[in-house]
Amino acid sequence: MDLSYSPEEQAFRAEVRGWLEANLPADIRAKVTGYQGLSKEDYLRWHKILAKKGWAVPHWPVEWGGTGWNITQRYIWEEEFGLIGAPALPSFGPNMCASVLLKFGSDAQKQRFLPRIREGDDFWVQGYSEPGSGSDLASLKTKAEKVGDTYVINGQKIWTTLGHYGDWIFCLVRTDSSGKRQDGISFILVDMKTPGITVRPLILMDGGHEVNEVFFDNVVVPAENLVHEEGKGWTVAKYLLGHERMGSGNVGGSKRELAALKEVAKRELKNGKPLIEDPRFRDKLSRVEIELDALEITSMRFLDKMRRSGQPPGADVSMLKIRGTEVQQMITELMMQAVGPLAAPFKAVDGGAIDFVTSRLSPRYFNYRKASIYAGSNEIQRNIIAKASLGL
Amino acid sequence: MNFDYSDEQQQLADSLQKYLASNYGFEQRKAILNSATGQSDAVWNTFAEMGLTSIALPEADGGFGGGAVDLLAAMEACGEALVVEPLLDNVGLAGRLLSRCGSAAQRSAWLPGLIDGSVKLAFAGLEPGRRYELAPQTTTATQAGGGWVLNGSKSVVVGAPSASRLIVSAATAGGASLFLVDPKAAGVALNPSRTVDGLRVADVRFENVQLAADALLGEACNAQAAIDEANDFATALLCADAIGAMKSACDATLDYIKQRKQFGVAIGSFQVLQHRMVEMVICTEQARSLTIKAASTVDHAIDAAERARVVSAAKVKVADAARQVSQEAVQLHGGMGMTEELKVSHTFRRLTMAQQRFGDADHHLERFAALT
Numbered sequence: 075m076d077l078s079y080s081p082e083e084q085a086f087r088a089e090v091r092g093w094l095e096a097n098l099p100a101d102i103r104a105k106v107t108g109y110q111g112l113s114k115e116d117y118l119r120w121h122k123i124l125a126k127k128g129w130a131v132p133h134w135p136v137e138w139g140g141t142g143w144n145i146t147q148r149y150i151w152e153e154e155f156g157l158i159g160a161p162a163l164p165s166f167g168p169n170m171c172a173s174v175l176l177k178f179g180s181d182a183q184k185q186r187f188l189p190r191i192r193e194g195d196d197f198w199v200q201g202y203s204e205p206g207s208g209s210d211l212a213s214l215k216t217k218a219e220k221v222g223d224t225y226v227i228n229g230q231k232i233w234t235t236l237g238h239y240g241d242w243i244f245c246l247v248r249t250d251s252s253g254k255r256q257d258g259i260s261f262i263l264v265d266m267k268t269p270g271i272t273v274r275p276l277i278l279m280d281g282g283h284e285v286n287e288v289f290f291d292n293v294v295v296p297a298e299n300l301v302h303e304e305g306k307g308w309t310v311a312k313y314l315l316g317h318e319r320m321g322s323g324n325v326g327g328s329k330r331e332l333a334a335l336k337e338v339a340k341r342e343l344k345n346g347k348p349l350i351e352d353p354r355f356r357d358k359l360s361r362v363e364i365e366l367d368a369l370e371i372t373s374m375r376f377l378d379k380m381r382r383s384g385q386p387p388g389a390d391v392s393m394l395k396i397r398g399t400e401v402q403q404m405i406t407e408l409m410m411q412a413v414g415p416l417a418a419p420f421k422a423v424d425g426g427a428i429d430f431v432t433s434r435l436s437p438r439y440f441n442y443r444k445a446s447i448y449a450g451s452n453e454i455q456r457n458i459i460a461k462a463s464l465g466l
Numbered sequence: 467m468n469f470d471y472s473d474e475q476q477q478l479a480d481s482l483q484k485y486l487a488s489n490y491g492f493e494q495r496k497a498i499l500n501s502a503t504g505q506s507d508a509v510w511n512t513f514a515e516m517g518l519t520s521i522a523l524p525e526a527d528g529g530f531g532g533g534a535v536d537l538l539a540a541m542e543a544c545g546e547a548l549v550v551e552p553l554l555d556n557v558g559l560a561g562r563l564l565s566r567c568g569s570a571a572q573r574s575a576w577l578p579g580l581i582d583g584s585v586k587l588a589f590a591g592l593e594p595g596r597r598y599e600l601a602p603q604t605t606t607a608t609q610a611g612g613g614w615v616l617n618g619s620k621s622v623v624v625g626a627p628s629a630s631r632l633i634v635s636a637a638t639a640g641g642a643s644l645f646l647v648d649p650k651a652a653g654v655a656l657n658p659s660r661t662v663d664g665l666r667v668a669d670v671r672f673e674n675v676q677l678a679a680d681a682l683l684g685e686a687c688n689a690q691a692a693i694d695e696a697n698d699f700a701t702a703l704l705c706a707d708a709i710g711a712m713k714s715a716c717d718a719t720l721d722y723i724k725q726r727k728q729f730g731v732a733i734g735s736f737q738v739l740q741h742r743m744v745e746m747v748i749c750t751e752q753a754r755s756l757t758i759k760a761a762s763t764v765d766h767a768i769d770a771a772e773r774a775r776v777v778s779a780a781k782v783k784v785a786d787a788a789r790q791v792s793q794e795a796v797q798l799h800g801g802m803g804m805t806e807e808l809k810v811s812h813t814f815r816r817l818t819m820a821q822q823r824f825g826d827a828d829h830h831l832e833r834f835a836a837l838t
Contacts, residue, residue: 075468075469075470075471075475075535075538075758075762076467076468076762077469077758077759077762077763078467078762078766079467080467083467089608116633144569146467212513220611226596254612279717346803353832356835357831357835359835360831360834360835360838361782361786363779363784363838364756364779364834365752365783365784366754367756367759367779368752368755368779368783369752369755370755371755371756371758371759372751372752372755374467375468375755375758378467378468378469378470379469382470390751393747393748393751396748397748397752453741456740456741456744456745457737457740457741459744459747459748460737460740460741460743460744462745463747464720464743465724466721466723466724466734466735466740466743466745
C-alpha cells in the first residue's frame with residue numbers, strides 16, 4: 075500500500091499542468107472560474123485544442139486514439155483539469171456515446187462516429203428522460219416505428235443538457251410496447267438537423283439556459299443508426315450507468331472551489347475578523363474539506379479496484395455520485411453564506427453596477443441543487459446500492 | 467499509488483481473522499470480560515506469536531520494522547471482534563514510545579518481553595480536568611539527588627491494571643519528559659475500573675514517587691514530539707479498529723433487516739430503511755478512506771504538522787461515522803438492539819467510546835482547522 079505519487083507520476087502531473095497552463099485559453103478559464111456558462115464555440119474550440127494534443131479521449135482504446143494512460147494518470151489528468159479550471163469536455167459524446175459505440179457499435183458505426191467524436195467535429199447530447207419518465211426511465215414513451223429501412227420517431231425528451239448546442243443526440247426510444255417494457259427499448263443516434271426536431275429551452279431558477287425539451291415530430295432516422303439490436307436499448311443504458319457514475323465525484327473541481335471558498339472566507343469580515351476564523355463557519359468548512367479528502371481516497375480506491383480486477387465498476391460507485399454531489403452542494407451553499415448580504419444582488423438595472431462574482435454565488439447555489447437530481451437522483455443511487463450491492 | 471496489502475499483511479490479517487472467528491466469538495468474549503483480569507492471556511500470547519506485538523517495532527529491537535499500514539487490517543479485525551486486550555495501547559503507544567525514546571538498556575530490558583507477550587506496558591498521558599491535552603502539566607517530576615520525584619495524577623490509563631511498567635508523561639522544568647514507572651512502586655496508587663466497552667483501565671496517582679535516574683525515558687524535557695507522534699500513530703490505529711467495529715455493525719444490521727419480518731415482509735424491503743442502511747455503508751467507506759490515508763501518513767510523513775492534520779481529518783470522519791453507524795445500527799435493530807444479548811449493543815458501546823478516545827470530533831476539527 076502506497077498512497078504517495080511516484081516521481082514518474084509527479085512528472086506526469088507537472089507535464090499536464092504545464093501544458094494546461096500554456097494551452098487553456100484564458101477566456102475559457104475565466105468563464106469556468108467566474109461561474110459563467112460556456113458557449114458551444116468555447117467547448118468545440120477547447121475540444122480541438124485537446125484533440126490536436128491527442129488528449130481529447132485519453133480513456134479510449136489506443137487504436138481509437140486513447141493515450142494508454144493507466145488509471146492513476148487518468149485520475150491526475152482529471153484532477154489537474156479541475157484544479158486549474160479547465161472545462162471537462164461534455165461527457166455525452168466522448169464518454170457516453172463513445173463507450174456505447176465501443177462496446178455495442180458495428181464496425182461501420184465506429185468508423186463513422188468515433189473519429190468525429192474524438193476530433194470534436196460534432197456536439198453530442200443525451201435523449202433519455204421524458205416528462206413522464208424520470209427515475210422510472212423504463213416507462214419511456216417516445217416511439218420509434220420501423221418503416222422500411224428507417225425509424226420514424228415521435229415523442230418528447232426533457233432535461234436535455236446543452237440540447238441547444240446539439241449536432242447529434244443519442245436516444246432511448248420505444249420500438250415495442252407489447253412485452254416487458256425494458257425489452258421494447260432501443261438505442262438510436264439522431265442527427266439533430268433532421269426535419270421534425272424542435273428544441274425548446276427550459277430556464278432554471280438561476281436564470282441560466284442549460285437544459286431543454288426536445289420534441290420529435292415524425293423524425294425519419296436511417297435504421298443503420300440503431301446501436302446494438304432492436305429491443306436491447308435497456309442493456310446499453312445499464313452499461314452506461316456505471317460509466318456515468320464513475321466520474322461523478324469531481325474531486326479536482328471541488329478542490330478548486332474549496333480553495334476559492336477559503337479565499338472568500340479570509341476576505342469577508344465578521345466582528346472585524348476574517349470569517350474563516352469564526353468557529354461556527356470554520357467547522358462547517360472543515361467538515362466539507364474532510365469529506366472531500368475522504369472522497370478523493372474513496373475514488374482512488376475504486377480506480378484501484380478496477381485496475382486490479384479489470385472489471386467495470388460495480389454498484390458501489392453510486393456512492394461517489396452521492397457524496398461528490400453533496401460536497402459540491404455544500405461548497406456552493408457555504409460560498410453563498412460566506413458573502414452574507416452581498417449574496418442578494420443578482421442583476422444590475424437602470425445603469426447600476428454590481429460585483430459580478432458575488433452576484434453569481436446565489437444562482438450557483440440554486441443551480442447546483444440539480445446535482446443531487448441529475449444522472450439518477452441520489453435516492454435512485456441509494457436504491458441501486460441497496461439492491462445491487464447489499465442485496466436488499 | 468496502490469491500495470494493495472502485501473502478502474505478509476494479508477496473511478497476518480487472514481490468520482488473525484480466522485483465529486478470532488473461532489476463539490473470540492460472542493460467548494467466548496463474554497467469558498473473557500467476566501474473568502478476574504477482564505482479558506485473556508491465551509489470546510495475548512497468540513497475538514504475540516502472530517507477530518502483532520512486534521510488527522511495528524524496529525528490527526534492531528527484534529521487531530519487523532513495520533508501521534501503521536502493516537497493522538491496519540489486523541486492527542480492523544480486532545475492532546470487528548471487539549477485542550478488549552490492550553493491543554493498541556501496547557503497540558501504538560507504550561511500545562512505540564519505548565522503542566523510539568528508550569536507551570539501549572531500557573529497550574533490551576522491556577521490548578523482548580513485549581514481543582514475546584510476557585510483558586505489557588501502558589502509557590499514562592491524560593490528566594484529570596484536562597480532557598485530551600497531551601502536554602503534561604499537573605503531573606510533575608523534579609530532580610532530586612541524582613533521580614526524580616514524581617507527583618500528580620493520570621486519568622483512564624488503558625491497560626494499567628495488567629501493565630508491568632507504566633510510561634508516564636510529566637512536566638519537568640523546561641518541557642515534557644517520560645518516565646518508566648513500576649506500578650507497584652511506593653507512592654503509586656491505581657484506581658482500576660472497567661470501561662463501558664469492556665476495557666480495563668485505571669486512574670493512577672503518584673505521590674512523591676522516587677525514581678532512579680535510569681527511569682527517565684529519552685532526553686529530559688524533550689519528549690513532547692515523541693508523545694504527539696505516538697498519539698497520532700495510535701489514533702490512526704484506533705480509527706482502523708473503529709472501521710472494523712463499523713463493519714461489524716453494518717453486517718449485523720444488514721443481516722437483521724433481511725431476516726426480521728413485520729407486516730408480513732422483511733423490514734429490509736422498506737425503502738426508508740434501505741436508504742439508511744446505504745448511508746451507514748457510505749459513512750463507513752468514507753471513514754475507511756481517511757483511515758487508510760492516516761495510516762499511510764503516520765508511516766511516511768516527514769512533517770509533523772502534515773501528519774497531525776491528516777490524522778485529525780481521519781478522526782473527525784471516523785467519529786462522525788461511528789456515531790451515525792452505531793446509532794442507526796441500534797435503531798434498525800429496534801428493541802433487540804438495546805439488549806446485552808446482541809453483539810450490536812456491544813459494538814455500539816465500542817463505537818461510542820471510539821468517538822471520544824484520543825479526542826472527539828470537536829477536538830480534532832479544531833486541530834485540523836489550526837493546521838489547514
